[in-house]
Amino acid sequence: MSGKGNEKEHGIETPGTMVLVLIFLTVFAIAFLGNLKWLATAWWVK
Amino acid sequence: MSASNEAFRTCDVTGFRVHRPAEWLIRVNAVAAVVCVLIGGIYGLLVALTRWPAVHLLDAAWYYRALSGHGLNMLIFWIIFFEVAGLYFGSAVVLNSRIAAPKVGWLAFILMVAGALLVNVSILRGKADVLMTSYPPLKAEPMYYLGVILFAVGALLAVILFFATLVVAKREKTYQGSVPLFTFGLTAAAIIAIFTLAHGAAIYVPTFLWSIGLLPGIDPAIYRTVWWGLGHPSQQINVAAMISIWYLIGTLTVGSKPVNEKVCRGAFLLYILFINLASAHHLLVDPGVSSTWKVWNTSYAMYLAVVASMIHAYTVPAAIELAQRRKGYNKSLFEWLRKAPWGNPAVAGMALSVFVFGFLGGLTGPILGTEQVNIIAHNTYRITGHFHGTVVGGTTLAFMALSYYIVPLIFRRQIAFPKLANLQVWLFGLGVAGLSATMMLAGSYGVPRRHWDIAFSGAPFGVEVNPAAYMWLALMGISAIIAAIGGALYCLIAVVTVFFGKRMDSPKDLTYPVSAPAPDAGTGIAPSL
Ligand code: HEM
Numbered sequence: 160m161s162g163k164g165n166e167k168e169h170g171i172e173t174p175g176t177m178v179l180v181l182i183f184l185t186v187f188a189i190a191f192l193g194n195l196k197w198l199a200t201a202w203w204v205k
Numbered sequence: 206m207s208a209s210n211e212a213f214r215t216c217d218v219t220g221f222r223v224h225r226p227a228e229w230l231i232r233v234n235a236v237a238a239v240v241c242v243l244i245g246g247i248y249g250l251l252v253a254l255t256r257w258p259a260v261h262l263l264d265a266a267w268y269y270r271a272l273s274g275h276g277l278n279m280l281i282f283w284i285i286f287f288e289v290a291g292l293y294f295g296s297a298v299v300l301n302s303r304i305a306a307p308k309v310g311w312l313a314f315i316l317m318v319a320g321a322l323l324v325n326v327s328i329l330r331g332k333a334d335v336l337m338t339s340y341p342p343l344k345a346e347p348m349y350y351l352g353v354i355l356f357a358v359g360a361l362l363a364v365i366l367f368f369a370t371l372v373v374a375k376r377e378k379t380y381q382g383s384v385p386l387f388t389f390g391l392t393a394a395a396i397i398a399i400f401t402l403a404h405g406a407a408i409y410v411p412t413f414l415w416s417i418g419l420l421p422g423i424d425p426a427i428y429r430t431v432w433w434g435l436g437h438p439s440q441q442i443n444v445a446a447m448i449s450i451w452y453l454i455g456t457l458t459v460g461s462k463p464v465n466e467k468v469c470r471g472a473f474l475l476y477i478l479f480i481n482l483a484s485a486h487h488l489l490v491d492p493g494v495s496s497t498w499k500v501w502n503t504s505y506a507m508y509l510a511v512v513a514s515m516i517h518a519y520t521v522p523a524a525i526e527l528a529q530r531r532k533g534y535n536k537s538l539f540e541w542l543r544k545a546p547w548g549n550p551a552v553a554g555m556a557l558s559v560f561v562f563g564f565l566g567g568l569t570g571p572i573l574g575t576e577q578v579n580i581i582a583h584n585t586y587r588i589t590g591h592f593h594g595t596v597v598g599g600t601t602l603a604f605m606a607l608s609y610y611i612v613p614l615i616f617r618r619q620i621a622f623p624k625l626a627n628l629q630v631w632l633f634g635l636g637v638a639g640l641s642a643t644m645m646l647a648g649s650y651g652v653p654r655r656h657w658d659i660a661f662s663g664a665p666f667g668v669e670v671n672p673a674a675y676m677w678l679a680l681m682g683i684s685a686i687i688a689a690i691g692g693a694l695y696c697l698i699a700v701v702t703v704f705f706g707k708r709m710d711s712p713k714d715l716t717y718p719v720s721a722p723a724p725d726a727g728t729g730i731a732p733s734l
Pocket residue numbers: 246249250252253254256272273275276279280283284336337338589593596597601640653654655656685686688689692
């Protein structure tokens with residue numbers, strides 16, 4: 160993967176970006192669920 | 206070739222054949238943009254210092270006046286003047302073509318300047334305290350609506366000129382293969398602009414007639430529905446332009462190419478097809494439209510446009526990572542990022558723009574656009590915080606970052622105060638990040654937007670506001686000052702460079718270098734830009 164020369168490989172060529180995108184998606188999910196919590200509560204109460 | 210060769214110069218940095226009339230049009234539109242961002246920035250600071258309860262600077266009337274001036278000068282005039290300059294750059298310059306009809310470009314410019322002047326005068330006279338959205342029954346004087354209409358007609362002419370130039374370039378074979386991704390993204394933006402401006406005409410013309418007394422009234426619910434057909438897609442123009450600029454900055458600074466042309470272009474197409482539906486997220490508390498309509502438009506359909514943004518969120522950094530790795534920055538997960546040319550304000554500005562747009566603006570949009578959440582967030586400061594993440598931290602910062610290349614290439618001047626330029630993007634980027642975050646936090650305590658005095662001091666009834674909200678508003682004021690200093694530095698650097706900067710004689714004089722294409726980066730089919 161990383162640490163290699165210039166030859167074209169078929170593995171993941173952009174591992175750093177993959178990690179960044181995963182961080183983003185995690186934050187997104189937490190924020191979304193946090194916002195929907197009140198909804199869940201309302202449904203619970205019913 | 207229909208234009209004589211004297212009308213062209215060859216850029217010694219990029220090798221573009223630059224059509225001089227196009228170059229002049231880019232120059233004047235860019236200067237107008239900077240004037241507007243300066244005016245809008247002053248208004249913005251005044252408004253922020255009013256919303257900071259301990260300062261509470263302006264009186265009520267001037268607060269709404271300044272807020273009207275801020276919204277229009279920033280969101281409409283600064284952004285659109287800059288985009289028009291970008292459209293001419295992305296068509297005539299990048300494609301080595303003549304601009305189809307320079308006179309039309311000048312007419313467009315004159316109309317836009319006239320429109321912006323009328324609007325600003327009307328606001329300063331106190332005859333248009335209607336905020337940027339001018340929801341009826343609020344009514345401004347006719348001159349205000351006329352100004353907006355003139356500006357919009359000018360912008361429409363500029364967009365048409367862009368398309369005409371694409372046709373000319375194709376017919377006169379000034380480029381090979383398909384157009385570069387930058388131009389493709391701008392084309393998507395321009396297509397969205399056409400139906401955006403159509404909504405604008407459909408709503409501003411009747412409202413103008415109402416203001417001069419020819420129509421008895423305007424239905425507020427219909428006004429809002431049609432107005433947001435203008436207000437929302439126009440934000441997608443900004444997003445498409447910003448993303449195109451991200452790709453362009455990647456190419457200019459580290460020599461990146463799109464990792465996959467088809468995927469990137471496909472993502473722009475999704476914007477064109479699905480973004481108009483998302484306008485419904487502005488109407489989520491409106492009684493005039495049904496729940497089914499709201500839910501359909503703001504979820505299933507809109508997510509296809511969100512998917513497009515997700516694609517760019519991957520392909521933009523990936524292009525840069527790939528280029529950097531091809532240059533040998535292969536150690537560890539993030540060497541490519543650490544060893545990016547951070548001393549270049551275009552790089553730092555772009556990175557901050559991606560970050561602020563993604564984490565503060567982008568992420569919060571789909572959340573706020575969900576009906577259930579919107580019921581509690583509507584018209585709170587959370588909304589204002591969201592769009593200062595998108596259109597300020599994202600779009601405006603990307604425009605600023607690109608300026609550090611466009612100005613030397615088009616005005617042939619060296620950037621004045623290059624050290625300050627770096628400070629500029631960081632101050633603005635972090636200031637706006639703080640502004641956006643603190644607005645959202647204040648909003649989560651229920652602080653409303655567009656409100657002069659949340660404490661209702663002197664009112665016969667008391668209003669409880671959580672003390673934490675006051676803390677966030679104070680931090681917002683401080684962030685606003687930092688952002689305003691960053692914005693002021695941008696204007697200073699731009700003006701000094703354009704009018705007094707050292708002339709460029711050779712590529713060596715370029716303040717920030719243009720990177721050679723990274724070896725074998727990506728599967729891109731585009732030429733080096
Ligand atoms: C130094 C930079 C800026 C500061 C300090 C700032 C601050 C503010 C503040 C405090 C508000 C008032 C919200 C309220 O009281 O309801 C506001 C509103 C707004 N700002 Fe900014 N802003 C800045 C830059 C920008 C830019 C660059 C844009 C657009 C490109 C922009 C677009 C808007 C819009 C559209 C509104 C809403 C106006 C309305 O509610 O009618 N701002 N801004």
